[in-house]
Amino acid sequence: MSILVGPDTRIVVQGITGREAQMVVKHSLDYGTSLSAGVTPGKKGQSVHGIPVYDTVKEAVLQHGVNTSLVVVPPLFVLDAVLEAIAHGIRLIVVTSENIPQMDTVKMLAAARQAGVRIIGPNTVGLISPKHRIKLGSIGGDNPERCFVPGSIGVISRSGGMTAETSWMIKRAGFGVSTSIGIGGDALIGSNIAQLLELFESDPETSAVVTFSEPGTAFEEGAAEFVKQGKFTKPLISYIAGRFTEQMPEGTVFGHAGAMISGEFGRPSVKMRKLREAGAHVIDHYDDMIDVLQRTLRLN
């Protein structure tokens, strides 16, 4: 098993005829991911790398029983695309688009909460499960094997690029990943660290989780609380980038849009302290990850 995706995953790509989507589709198919259908309004009857295109999600569900959607549409069309997927019973939606107006994001997340639908993103590189050779999104690009090899470590990263780099560090340390997830760089996202730790906790094939974090938001503080309450019991290894930002004037934004520090809230040092207090292995230097992984996992 892996979290979120597996043998039952049936994928529809919303916005499949776009330039970015076509590249993602090509790379996913090359990797071995099975894609069932695509949707672009007005383009029914076309195909993208052999994947049939429909006008509506409704048709894709009727024809292919899709249950998972990869949304690769321009920012101003995302809200409607997500509402359409929710309306037709899609259970997992990965939203890769960035620069979505916040009010639209708020609406789309509210609709998903109400329907019990899980959203990853927006502004995410996606997720990958090497064992099942399923990748949703641009994660891994044209060469997923470079960084993502099958194994038992879960990866949760706020940065898309660092999802790859962190999985590569895990590979360097001699291990592999069960599922690697980029949760998205925005402050408003569908699935946060604690929510994904909950899934990794109940996944028998995940033995530890590595997180990559940035300044801003309360995701790490929330994860620390979750671990403290005993709801995540596997080894948790965390790195928080951007400590230099604490020396910069308040209101400066480096990294992602979510990475804004305001007062005590969102400071890397506070996140590190809270995670440490909760029992996580918080590493000071990124390169230490290899040693810490080897020590921690050998002990287990």
Add this chain to the structure above:
Amino acid sequence: MGKLLEHHSKRIIKQHNVPVPLNWVASTGQEAAEITKQFGKRVVLKALVPVGKRGKHGAIQFASTAEEAEALTNQLLGMTVRYFPVDQVLVEECLDIAEEWYVSITLDRNKQLPVIIAATEGGVEVEELVKRQPDRIRMVHVDPFTGLQPYQAKEIWSDLGLTGKALVQASDILFKLYDVCVNYDCDILEINPLVLTRTGEVVAAASVMGVDDAAASRHPELKGMVEVGGERSWRPLTELEKQMVAVNDADYRGTARYTEMDGGDIGFMCGGGGGSLLCFDALLKHGGSPANYTETGGNPPEEKVYGLTKGILSKPGVKGLFVAHNITNNTQIDVMARGIVKAIQEIGIDPQKFPVVVREAGVNDEEGKRIFEAANITYFGDDVTIETAARLMVERMKEVYACQS
């Protein structure tokens, strides 16, 4: 988020029938004197800068005569408020205040919902009020689909103790403000203070409106009122930063955000988002000093990479270039390499005397490596970690400049 200057936000809320004081903009002391003379009553003079806490910084003054208005305006025009030079002054009708209240609409990022914050104490920092007198404040979340209902606006003020005409007016104003907030994709719309005058009118005495950059294309009417990119900075953009915004805007492919540091000698181009934070931390850890910070990602075309590289190297004091990305998912390394090498060669940089260290791994990196190495640039791929590459960059700086001095 780009903040609108106060006269812009006041004009917008006034168009939506929210009462605001009479106001004019003056660019010189003389203009302010003329306005005051014609108005014939006491005025408030406010520095027109897109930051809050102006009162605290002495950027709000009161004048009863034209002479006073002139002198105070000249004084304000000489100020810099929280890094923003004052170019204009807002001259406003001075209200006869009985009570000051507070109201704002913003997004609660934890609950992921719009939130209304209202208080019957205004003119203060709301963060302080929350701590000091939580009973005098209401925080109400709004369903983003159904929006704020008139009865909810009424309940908020009624719970705070308002009644009679004041309750009706304040509720009506809040309802209209919520409308403005949604219609203009505001990140924040804050009225502080919302004033009850001695004649019983409720008036928005000061307004702060910030608009979501991502929604800018939905609001062509706001063009020129919001500085795009300004939301990422605590100060006005520098000339070079503005040039880099133009380089970025010239092509929609790939993203680039440039921020200038005080001092520093390493020109710095790094992976977007998380990777750039890690690189910066790593350079500092090994004793390096970045001069700027340029996040690039996605798939920038060669021209954009070239323009950014030239910009990075044009900052005075830059004596080396560090280009580092995390192993990329989709960025084409060969395209990056062509842009960087073209800029370096055009400027006439000799990597033997001016360290250029690159750590790039990803799509087409074999070709990228060939291009970098043909230009004598120190190249690393996925044979070293980001931290190691940063350490080697700093060592290279020490080596080269120790030799030269």
